[in-house]
Amino acid sequence: MVKTMMNKTLPMPLVVLIACLSVGGLISTDIFLPALGEMQLFYKVTEAQIQDAIALFLFGVAFSQLVYGPLSDCLGRKKTLIAGLLIWLVSTVGVIYSTHINELLILRLFQGIGSCAGITISRAIINDMMDKKSSAQLYLVIFPFVGMSPAIAPMIGGILTQHFGWRACFIFLTLFIIMTLVLCFSALRETLPVEKRQKLSVLAAAVSTVNVLRNKQFLFYAAIPCFAYAAYFAYIVESPFMLGRLGLSPVYVGYTYILLSVSYVAGNLTAKKRSRSVGIEETIRQGYRIFVVGGIIFALQMYLSPVPLLSSIITISILTFGNGFLLPLGTASAIAAHPQASGTASGVMGALQLGSAAIATFLIGKLSAHAPGMTAFIIACVCVLGFLVYVFGQSGFMEFVSNKESNIND
Numbered sequence: 001m002v003k004t005m006m007n008k009t010l011p012m013p014l015v016v017l018i019a020c021l022s023v024g025g026l027i028s029t030d031i032f033l034p035a036l037g038e039m040q041l042f043y044k045v046t047e048a049q050i051q052d053a054i055a056l057f058l059f060g061v062a063f064s065q066l067v068y069g070p071l072s073d074c075l076g077r078k079k080t081l082i083a084g085l086l087i088w089l090v091s092t093v094g095v096i097y098s099t100h101i102n103e104l105l106i107l108r109l110f111q112g113i114g115s116c117a118g119i120t121i122s123r124a125i126i127n128d129m130m131d132k133k134s135s136a137q138l139y140l141v142i143f144p145f146v147g148m149s150p151a152i153a154p155m156i157g158g159i160l161t162q163h164f165g166w167r168a169c170f171i172f173l174t175l176f177i178i179m180t181l182v183l184c185f186s187a188l189r190e191t192l193p194v195e196k197r198q199k200l201s202v203l204a205a206a207v208s209t210v211n212v213l214r215n216k217q218f219l220f221y222a223a224i225p226c227f228a229y230a231a232y233f234a235y236i237v238e239s240p241f242m243l244g245r246l247g248l249s250p251v252y253v254g255y256t257y258i259l260l261s262v263s264y265v266a267g268n269l270t271a272k273k274r275s276r277s278v279g280i281e282e283t284i285r286q287g288y289r290i291f292v293v294g295g296i297i298f299a300l301q302m303y304l305s306p307v308p309l310l311s312s313i314i315t316i317s318i319l320t321f322g323n324g325f326l327l328p329l330g331t332a333s334a335i336a337a338h339p340q341a342s343g344t345a346s347g348v349m350g351a352l353q354l355g356s357a358a359i360a361t362f363l364i365g366k367l368s369a370h371a372p373g374m375t376a377f378i379i380a381c382v383c384v385l386g387f388l389v390y391v392f393g394q395s396g397f398m399e400f401v402s403n404k405e406s407n408i409n410d
Helices: 012-030 033-043 047-075 077-097 101-129 132-164 167-187 202-213 216-245 250-278 280-304 308-336 339-368 372-409
Strands: none
Touching: 012 047, 012 077, 012 101, 012 132, 012 167, 033 047, 033 101, 033 132, 033 216, 033 250, 047 077, 047 101, 047 202, 047 216, 047 339, 077 101, 077 167, 101 339, 132 167, 132 250, 202 216, 202 339, 216 250, 216 280, 216 308, 216 339, 216 372, 250 280, 250 308, 280 308, 280 372, 308 339, 308 372, 339 372
């Protein structure tokens, strides 16, 4: 049982369910990163083509966030969630039996659409059941699992691929989804009463989304996590091939993500402490400096280091440490910029973040030709471009800063 600040207790199966829903999308991508090389050989495609399987998954997750929120507000949380989990399950089983790259790509798109239900609706379930302080306490329990899943999932995937082949990753994922479905049926009760449900209006949802996108303050802060996601996922999707060219066996690629996860969590904790002492704006500036320095050093070492394999793993962790500042603070600042429709702003923010990750995933292999030096150069350019957008765009929003600071810190 987990006790909240409202003196309520949540059954442990429900807490486990929410944790599974929160990390499911990450696991769906991270677990088969070490298997990309083997899958490339099986489907007889190029490295860039097999990377499209990750890009399409991210596109599915990105834009489904705009659908599941309004849909669950209308139909209820549990019913919508189960429908999404079933799409996720069927598409994952389909991947196991796929034999052609086009089949894989279509199924990966549906995997993204299905897994997005858990990511989106789990937040709504928490909001239905708890007040702000209690939900924050629950997130403190869940987020360590979210932070460590990019390290643990590739390790599991590497072991499974080494001993049983790439399909074992998706068999493991199938069992994970079945467990999540069982918990959904047994531990979750509908959290949105019929009398509180909203009438589904496509026009109203579209107008609300357009209003968010017309908010220049929102777009300015939304760009921060978008560039952070683009740089991070460009590395993640290219790393199995890049590290392999630098001499690392595919079996050990998954272990390199441990340092990335640790540095990201360390960045989160540091940013939390710094934001309380120097404020959110200054903490974002510090995070961006770390982010851009990490990107530049990552590119330079590729040409100057006598041991680029080791120095690549170390220097990319500087970038992810900066990401630990930018992702939470940029997201919170963007949503705070549109308080009149924070739910819609949250959905648009998620779509932009993962949409930018999907674009980076789709382009990185094609632009770099999988050359380690060019990959590092492109990632550095993304970091520098994001920093320049922030610096030159900041002057137009200083009037908003004081109001935003008070809204987020309340």
